[in-house]
Amino acid sequence: MTRPLTPEFPAIRMRRNRKSDWARRMVRETRISPDDFIWPIFLIDGENIRQPVPSMPGVERLSVDQAVIAAKEARDLGIPCIAPFPNTPANLRDENGSEALNSDNLICQACREIKDAVPDIGILTDVALDPYTSHGHDGLLDGDTILNDETVEILCRQALNQAKAGADIIAPSDMMDGRIGAIRQALDSESFQSVQIMAYAAKFASCFYGPFRDAVGSEAQLKGDKRTYQMDPGNTDEALREVGLDINEGADMVMVKPGMPYLDILHRVKETYLMPTFAYQVSGEYAMIAAAGQNGWIDQDRAMIESLQSFKRAGADGVLTYFAIAAARMLNDG
Ligand code: PBG
Numbered sequence: 001m002t003r004p005l006t007p008e009f010p011a012i013r014m015r016r017n018r019k020s021d022w023a024r025r026m027v028r029e030t031r032i033s034p035d036d037f038i039w040p041i042f043l044i045d046g047e048n049i050r051q052p053v054p055s056m057p058g059v060e061r062l063s064v065d066q067a068v069i070a071a072k073e074a075r076d077l078g079i080p081c082i083a084p085f086p087n088t089p090a091n092l093r094d095e096n097g098s099e100a101l102n103s104d105n106l107i108c109q110a111c112r113e114i115k116d117a118v119p120d121i122g123i124l125t126d127v128a129l130d131p132y133t134s135h136g137h138d139g140l141l142d143g144d145t146i147l148n149d150e151t152v153e154i155l156c157r158q159a160l161n162q163a164k165a166g167a168d169i170i171a172p173s174d175m176m177d178g179r180i181g182a183i184r185q186a187l188d189s190e191s192f193q194s195v196q197i198m199a200y201a202a203k204f205a206s207c208f209y210g211p212f213r214d215a216v217g218s219e220a221q222l223k224g225d226k227r228t229y230q231m232d233p234g235n236t237d238e239a240l241r242e243v244g245l246d247i248n249e250g251a252d253m254v255m256v257k258p259g260m261p262y263l264d265i266l267h268r269v270k271e272t273y274l275m276p277t278f279a280y281q282v283s284g285e286y287a288m289i290a291a292a293g294q295n296g297w298i299d300q301d302r303a304m305i306e307s308l309q310s311f312k313r314a315g316a317d318g319v320l321t322y323f324a325i326a327a328a329r330m331l332n333d334g
């Protein structure tokens with residue numbers, strides 16, 4: 001690529017284009033809007049419940065009726081998609097995560113009720129067994145081993161269960177091998193050809209998921225760690241192979257997770273595959289900004305916007321973020 005010759009200082013003064021707000025707005029390269037957000041929410045059993053998540057200041061677990069109200073609010077703010085995660089009652093968790101297949105579980109209830117009351121918002125549902133298992137792992141356990149192919153079979157049934165309840169986008173976050181192709185086939189075989197798949201394609205074994213595991217109640221449960229299925233934080237080329245496989249197996253959209261510590265991966269994935277690419281600003285990233293903000297150590301609103309901008313700048317088409325509502329409000333208010 002040939003570059004135009006640039007005159008040197010003092011003919012060129014970079015500060016001219018920064019001299020006022022209007023001038024800065026004219027030359028801004030990336031913009032964020034509520035269209036960029038997918039809003040993850042946490043569900044809890046019961047009615048009329050809004051229960052704060054201590055490690056995520058400002059985030060609450062919602063009963064399904066409250067989740068419907070939240071979905072309306074998101075829709076009204078222009079947020080295109082909502083992503084419910086369940087805090088499964090402890091007595092319904094078992095070795096095999098069988099509650100994931102219950103057509104009346106929290107996720108399915110939320111899908112039905114949100115679809116009914118707010119048909120014009122998308123619903124993205126997570127496929128993985130960790131909110132449902134007594135051991136907190138995303139798959140079936142045999143001793144210390146997470147079984148791959150046996151887990152994939154159950155994930156297919158979980159995906160179908162969610163699609164039948166009205167889920168629009170199936171988002172497998174389990175990192176088992178071969179699950180995207182298997183889930184695509186399962187969906188198609190039951191006439192869910194138009195249900196999309198967003199693959200958690202490059203998902204790292206990260207400590208930044210801690211507050212999420214609190215929120216869904218799997219942290220205390222978790223035996224060991226997830227390093228035999230989630231990726232090693234040191235790897236980049238492997239992330240590209242993971243993403244490539246998921247695309248070949250039929251993913252409509254891909255995700256990189258976590259967000260800010262992995263912007264290099266996000267950038268490479270977008271440049272390599274030109275796919276609709278999403279970043280997940282995960283619970284620990286949210287918690288850091290919210291906690292520092294609460295202490296008055298940083299300006300929370302500016303940190304929120306700046307962090308969301310970083311994803312767009314790195315190449316993301318959108319972001320899963322717990323800040324979705326606050327950020328959308330701020331952007332809408334100008
Ligand atoms: C489930 C899942 C996790 C997250 C999304 N889906 C936790 C995990 O893999 O342990 C984390 C999201 C967050 O931290 O905000 N597999």
